Amino acid sequence: xxxxxxxxxxxxxxxxxxxxxxxxxxxxxxxxxxxxxxxxxxxxxxxxxxxxxxxxxxxxxxxxxxxxxxxxxxxxxxxxxxxxxxxxxxxxxxxxxxxxxxxxxxxxxxxxxxxxxxxxxxxxxxxxxxxxxxxxxxxxxxxxxxxxxxxxxxxxxxxxxxxxxxxxxxxxxxxxxxxxxxxxxxxxxxxxxxxxxxxxxxxxxxxxxxxxxxxxxxxxxxxxxxxxxxxxxxxxxxxxxxxxxxxxxxxxxxxxxxxxxx
Numbered sequence: 036x037x038x039x040x041x042x043x044x045x046x047x048x049x050x051x052x053x054x055x056x057x058x059x060x061x062x063x064x065x066x067x068x069x070x071x072x073x074x075x076x077x078x079x080x081x082x083x084x085x086x087x088x089x090x091x092x093x094x095x096x097x098x099x100x101x102x103x104x105x106x107x108x109x110x111x112x113x114x115x116x117x118x119x120x121x122x123x124x125x126x127x128x129x130x131x132x133x134x135x136x137x138x139x140x141x142x143x144x145x146x147x148x149x150x151x152x153x154x155x156x157x158x159x160x161x162x163x164x165x166x167x168x169x170x171x172x173x174x175x176x177x178x179x180x181x182x183x184x185x186x187x188x189x190x191x192x193x194x195x196x197x198x199x200x201x202x203x204x205x206x207x208x209x210x211x212x213x214x215x216x217x218x219x220x221x222x223x224x225x226x227x228x229x230x231x232x233x234x235x236x237x238x239x240x241x242x243x244x245x246x247x248x249x250x251x252x253x254x255x256x257x258x259x260x261x262x263x264x265x266x267x268x269x270x271x272x273x274x275x276x277x278x279x280x281x282x283x284x285x286x287x288x289x290x291x292x293x294x295x296x297x
Contacts, residue, residue, distance in 0.1 A: 051106050051133040056125050061096045067237075068114045071102055074241050075109035076293040077286075078155065081245045084109045088157040088229070090244075091141040092237045094119060101145050101154075106133040122146040123207060136205050140231055143210030144217060151233040153240035158229035161251035166224040173224060173250075174265035176257060180250035181266055181274035182221045182243055189224045190216040190231075202228045222247055238286045239279065245289075 071092050078084045086108045094100040100121050104112040118134060119127040122142040126134055141154045165173040166189055175183040192202055195212045202225070204210050213231060217223040221243060222232045232247055234240030257263035266274065291297045 051136050052131065053124075053126055053129065053134055055129055056121060056127050059127060060100070060119075063097075063102055063117075063119065064095050065114070067092060067095050068102065068117045070237055071104075071117055072112050072114045073290060073293065074153075074237055075104060075112040077241055077289040078157065078244060079108075079110040080293045081248075081289060083155070083157045083159045083244050083248050085158075088155075088159075089135055089137070089141075090153065090155045090237075090241065091145075092153045092240075093145055093151070098149075100127070101141055103135065103138055103141055105129060106135050124210075137203055139207050139210030140204045140213060141210075143207060143214040144231065144233060147211070147214040148217075148219075148233065150235065153234045153237040155232045155234075155240050155244035156229065157232075157244060157248075159244070159248040159251070161248050161255060162224065162230050163227070164255065165251060166226045166228065166230070171254075171258065174254065175271050175274075176250060176254045176263060176265050178266070178270070178274040179278060180246045181271035181278065183247065183250060184220060184271055185268050187222050187224055188216050188218065188220060189226055191226050192228070193226075202226075238282050241289075242282045242285055245285075 074090045078090060088109055089103060091101045091103040094102060100119055102117050102119055104116045105118050107116060118129045120138055120142060122145055124138045124142050137156060140156050144151055144154050165171055173187040175181050190213050192200055195209055204213055213223065217231060222230055224230050230247060232240060232244045234243055
């Protein structure tokens with residue numbers, strides 16, 4: 036369980052205890068809720084998130100809402116910690132529990148991209164250097180990361196929040212700006228912060244988040260050796276399409292590993 040909000044922070048921008056919407060609606064399918072909890076565990080086990088980062092999925096019965104854990108470390112999330120939100124970041128059933136400050140990432144991406152069914156935001160360590168490099172472009176370098184395409188955009192928060200922000204996406208305006216930078220891509224880097232990755236379903240988003248981190252490690256190693264050979268645009272498209280059919284293979288393995296069975 037998370038600790039109660041520090042009294043000194045109440046009423047400041049750091050407060051993440053928000054009143055619920057009055058209107059409810061049909062509950063999300065329990066299997067989807069449980070899969071979202073597992074997604075949190077997998078992302079931790081695979082080194083994409085640590086005490087921070089989060090993953091969401093679009094509500095299966097309300098496409099104008101999404102599911103996201105309450106404010107807590109991903110590895111500790113259970114199905115009972117999942118909260119429903121509208122795209123403005125208002126919780127439906129938080130019941131007084133604190134919520135993530137950056138829930139606006141998810142709401143605005145879902146609003147801008149009807150094709151997106153899941154979103155992962157992380158600070159995976161191998162990715163962050165590419166968000167701050169003035170020279171190195173983040174490119175797919177292996178067949179498992181073709182979904183990255185030929186140029187992953189970089190969101191520069193200074194263009195929207197000035198020179199003294201905390202780099203966090205703490206309102207809908209910043210969330211919309213990030214979603215615009217993401218555009219039709221599957222991944223956007225966030226300067227000095229991390230990345231946001233999307234998918235057509237929860238398992239695909241998790242897969243892409245894992246292999247975004249893997250690609251960053253491989254590209255960094257290749258760059259240390261000198262010139263490297265990224266995928267061509269055609270290779271990226273073809274490999275992304277064909278590898279997509281194998282995502283359940285990775286998911287089943289990751290579930291077993293997250294559960295300590297391997």
